[in-house]
Each structure stands twice: as C-alpha cells, then as structure tokens.
Amino acid sequence: MSKKCARCDKTVYPIEELKCLDKTWHKLCFKCQVCNMTLNMRNYKGFNKQPYCEAHIPKAKATTMAETPELKRIAENTKIQSNVMYHAEFEKAKGKFTQVADDPETLRIKQNSKIISNVAYHGELEKKKAMEQKRVMKGENGEPVSDNDETAGHLNQLTTPPTRQVGSIADLDPVNEYYGSLTSDYRAPSGNYNNHNLAQPPPPQSNHNQGTGRTYRAMYDYDAQDNDEVSFRDGDLIINCTPIDEGWMTGLVERTGQTGMLPANYVEPAN
Known part of the structure; x- marks a missing residue:
C-alpha cells in the first residue's frame, strides 16, 4: 500500500518521504499552515498535528473559570493569610530601616554624596601628608633633618636636653x-x-x-x-x-x- 502525503494527498516515495507529527509528508509539502514557508525538522512548531513557523504558531489562550462559592472562599482565605503574614513582617521590621524607592533623583543624590565623601576623605589625607612634610627635627649640628631619617631621629633623642624640671x-x-x-x-x-x-x-x-x-x-x-x-x-x-x-x-x-x-x-x- 502506497503512502499518501498529508498535505497534497499524493503518493510519497521513499526518497522524498518525511515523517513528522504522526503523518507522512513530501519534503516540499512540509510548510507552515499560514505563510506556506517550507519547514524542516529543526524550525517547525507543531500545533494540533499541523506544522507552523515560529511567527504563526497559534498562542494558547487562558481558560476562563466560573466563579463558584468554593473558589471565592479559597481566594478570601488566601488574602487573609497574606495580610496576616505581611503585618507580622511589618511589625517585626518596624523601626529598623526605612525603605526608599530608587528613583532617578534618589540615585543622583546618593552618587553625589558618595563623590563628596571621597573628595573630603582624600582632602584630609592630603592635609595630613602636608603636615607630615612640614614636621622637621634638628640634628646635633642644628640643621633640619627629615622625619624619614631614622638615624637623625635617634640622634635627636640622644642630643635634645630634657625639658622637665628635676628636683629632689x-x-x-x-x-x-x-x-x-x-x-x-x-x-x-x-x-x-x-x-x-x-x-x-x-x-x-x-x-x-x-x-x-x-x-x-x-x-x-x-x-x-x-x-x-x-x-x-x-x-x-x-x-x-x-x-x-x-x-x-x-x-x-x-x-x-x-x-x-x-x-x-x-x-x-x-x-
């Protein structure tokens, strides 16, 4: 018994046979049901055992359910339970933090505050560095010596006379x-x-x-x-x-x- 094509209903020979969606097709007859674009085993989409392309495959629609008393009761219980959990979490976190929406204005202020903080911090570092550079010690010969010179610092400790008033x-x-x-x-x-x-x-x-x-x-x-x-x-x-x-x-x-x-x-x- 010869096989028939699911689209053109003509005999399908083995050399041009294509089996898909529980049917037999000619390779050239395996097309989208809407735009007639030739498909293959890689790009076809099946719906009700008919081939479709990606753009024209029918979309599944939501099923409408009747609003019965039982469904109303379940929905009401779910709402009450969610409100109870929300208020419990709210009372638990009260006073610990304040949530602020990340709108563009808030993000801009936050970024500016960060920049100002960094500038102030680095400014303090520069000020301290300048103060350290101004600090000098005097050696035995009375000439200024840098703080980084450990030998000069040790010499200064040995040669500087004591400033305390000593008595008995x-x-x-x-x-x-x-x-x-x-x-x-x-x-x-x-x-x-x-x-x-x-x-x-x-x-x-x-x-x-x-x-x-x-x-x-x-x-x-x-x-x-x-x-x-x-x-x-x-x-x-x-x-x-x-x-x-x-x-x-x-x-x-x-x-x-x-x-x-x-x-x-x-x-x-x-x-």
Missing part, C-alpha cells in the same frame, strides 16, 4: 614656703638650710684638687633649664661633682665659674 624630695619644705627647683620662682631659704643651699654658688676654684668631688669633661653643649642648673659647652671641665639624684649631679664649671645642677649623661669622667 629633700628640696621641699612647704612649712617655710620653700619648694626648691620644682618651681621657677622659688626663693632662697630664709633660715638655716645647709642641705638645700644649692642656689648659692661657691666661689670659683681653678685648682682641680681643691674640691672633694670628682672631675668630669662635658661631651655635649647644655643650656640651663632652671635657676639652679648650670650651662656648659662641649669640652668644658666640671670639677667638684657630687651626685644628688638619679641622672643628676652638682658641679663647678671651670670656664665660667658657675655652680649648679647638670645632667650626668652629658659628661664623662676626665682622665
């Missing part, structure tokens, strides 16, 4: 209003205070052997920071040195004839 507990006598070197405007004791008479320098002595203390030689320049301290220069001989506190001593500068307190780490024993 023995210098305090609040009853007679005598506070020693702890105040810049202290007065000399009015009574008999032999142990505190550091403010009265002894007469200059030129002979090293006349004093009972040791003799030291200055390694650095030092400027007095208080009334009871003494200034000296590198290489000066300091005689009659007597330790009075940790890191401090009293002595007579031979070059100037002045007696007072001096830092012990600025001098070394003379040979």
